[in-house]
Amino acid sequence: MTQALPTHKASQWVTVCSVEAIHPNMGVCALVEGKQVALFRLGQETEVFAISNYDPFSRAFVLSRGLVGDRKGTPKVASPIYKQNFCLATGKCLDDENVSIPTFPTRIVEGQVQVGIDKIESQL
């Protein structure tokens, strides 16, 4: 899953939607510079988590449609296909330590969610 791509610290921020457009505990998928990014909010928090929408187990772009929650306090999403869990903060698969998926930085500017896309390891 890791592919050597140049990594830049300097992120380019892309505005995708308003915070309200992401319902608490329900993911959405955004198209960011050609990449599929799954965005989640937990509870009433405004913090937005961004991970790749690609589920490496089913090889489908579906993670935004998974159920979110926590495992012992770690925020995570379960793939809707085969139910593997991924940590929303790190992208690590909690059920298979050999697997992890890319994450993306986010920030909220004037109520709009922005995704930083240069800090990308690889999409697939």
Added chain:
Amino acid sequence: MGFTENDMAAKKNLIVIGNGMVGHKFLELMIAQKATEHWNLVTFCEEPRVAYDRVNLSGFFSGKTAADLSLVEPGLYQEHGIHILIGDKAVRIDRMKKLVHSSNGGSVPYDKIILATGSYPFVPPIQGKDAQGTFVYRTIEDLEEMAQYAKQSKVGVVVGGGLLGLECAKALQSMGLETHVVEFAPRLMPMQLDDAGGQILRAKIEALGVSVHTSKSTTEIVSKEGKVSKMLFADGSELATDMIVFSAGIRPRDELARACRLEVGERGGMVIDEYCQTSDPDIYAIGECALYNKRIYGLVAPGYTMAAVAADNLCAPQTSKFMGADMSTKLKLLGVDVASFGDAFAQTPGSKEIAITDAVQGIYKKLVLNGSGNRLLGGMLVGDASDYGNLLQLVQNDIALPPHPEDLLLPPREGKPAAGMGVENLPDNAQICSCNNVSKGQICRAIQENSFTDIATVKKCTKAGTGCGGCVPLVTDLLKAEMKKAGLEVKNHLCEHFAYARQELYALVRTYRIMTFDDLLHQHGHGLGCEICKPAVASILASAWNEYVLEPVHAGLQDTNDAFLANIQKDGTYSVIPRIPGGEITPEKLIVLGEVARDFGLYTKITGGQRIDLLGARVDQLPYIWERLVDAGFESGHAYGKALRTVKSCVGNTWCRFGVQDSTALAIELEMRYRGLRAPHKLKSAVSGCTRECAEAQSKDFGVIATEKGWNLYVCGNGGIKPQHGVLLAEDIDKETLIKCIDRFLMFYIRTANRLERTATWLNKLEGGIDFLKQVVLDDCLGICTELEQEMEYQVSTYGCEWKATIEDPEKLQRFRHFINSSQPDPNLMHVEERGQKRPAYEHEKSVLGRSS
């Protein structure tokens, strides 16, 4: 041969002759031990392809390709520098010069040789055996020839009713031939089964349409115009046939060994010692070409063991020994379970047998006990081999039997656990997970040392249960037993967020009239919830209050199927199944389905529940599809929910000359009554119009069969992973009583079942079993029937079509798009066309089609 001088100097040459299952296993084990650093590995492979799964060869006729059967990961040999000589055959071993000569005229020097030459099919010396139309069953090439010849044949005979012969019969049958099995012995599988077991197997196989002829000695094969036409037997009878396949046993391939004067057995096979070395210590033999202790092991598992022993000893001499192997086997032959283990033929002096023969169900089970009747020595199982694992454990671990060993043969009664075979009785060295070779002791130690309390971590840590998964129930039992020992309460908690079982949460929701997940979580749970508790609580709330599942407070709880009111498929598209109550549909509606499927490019298939499945709908297409369907009068079919699915029916007495009641009308009425009802798991139903039971009501959660006097109600039947027949709850009742009974039964199940527990499992665990259920539903022994009926009445009166509600709500429709910031659909979906319809592209096809992201 492609080696450099340096290679040759630094490493020794190891030649593996034969690239069958065992030869390949040996190479895999050498790779795993990193032995390629010290050895140049060369393997001869006389067949035109690398090792494949010979055990499942008949799969070739049920659609598997040679590639599917292959055991070798593409590129594996190349990656590890193994030289494979495909289509080249080792023809002579020169032990003086230490050279192997090959069929293409070359020669390879060796330091060590592994003979993994396997066996060849034995063809009895019958007159006419070489006529056109006779075959053997060993290689993919054999199969291809058979398949070619079968095209011009109607009848096929297998000579040999053993394990391989029956596999071969399956192959002939799947080629559409009228299939016969001819066996010399008086019964089928004479090496594994006794007469009684052979009888039951024969009856089962004949019921599948294969003719069995035992005690038949073939004297001549008669040909007509050079082609097989019939077989003559010693008893004067004959059998007309177009083709014959010999499967009368195997003989070791030992011609190389004979020619270079290695020691071979009287009836063939290279003699090996416990290190798998032949009479020449530089030459090893493994698999069914090897003779250990005067015995040929014709199964793959002992061959694999030999491969491991040889690999170990080449890496570190005399570190591991082959001590013979257990020939216990469990197989599915033509769909019939057959198992034979330990001293199956009671050859131990003084041993005793217990057997049951159930000719009705086609089950034979025999146990062989020691003289004092307190230890199991072996046994055989036909028709139902589900106890094989447990029984084999009892034999291998010399475990004391319960006072009534005959109970081991009987299925557990409803509501009672199986007799005397708890996992706690196993010794520490008992192998629990055979895929990963994990013992009970290893699992228990891991649980104790790490204080594990959930099955997922036990699996992750020990690897037990991560292969085929068959031992997971045993591992779960071990975990529970260990937790109990540690003084931990074995809790039936839903998950880490709720310290309650599903039934308790259901009671809390009802008692305190809790309407939302958040309220339940704040009052009775903690954390944020997860993919276990959210859908479970969503289901409880729906069963209790029946609010629209996509209300903002509920939407985030729903599994993706419920969240998008459709069934997610492996590529992330969805399937659409509108309700077709009772399976009855007007031509006009059928045309609408066809038009919708055509206009949206959906793959169309008839379901098992008398409905029509439209697959491949993108999330953004769902509302448009449903707009058309709702317009035409369709409703959600709830195929996505843990809810009532269908009530199947036969046409009943309106058309059928045998029907005694109108089963279709009743099925429609029941389906309309219970549509949308959410439950701990999905619910299926059916109504049959007469005792012929064409609607298969006895395999449903609740099933109804018409009688002359009224209706019979069966409950807790199940197809699926562990089929179970429904049990009769009430007889000859009228429709009003029937509906009352079903109302009460369903609501009682919803109240008391575990999460994702089907009615069949629920009943098996229900204390008191069907008798207690009858008392609750028919005699109201708990005094809750009025309540149950009212709860159901509430469900029925508050039903609404979820799809209709969804397409009428613009805000809800916002969610039916792939991207929040683009109207583009998922660009990564790829389809190919097959049989005139689309299907998702497989990975290898995707790379050809080109991935766009």
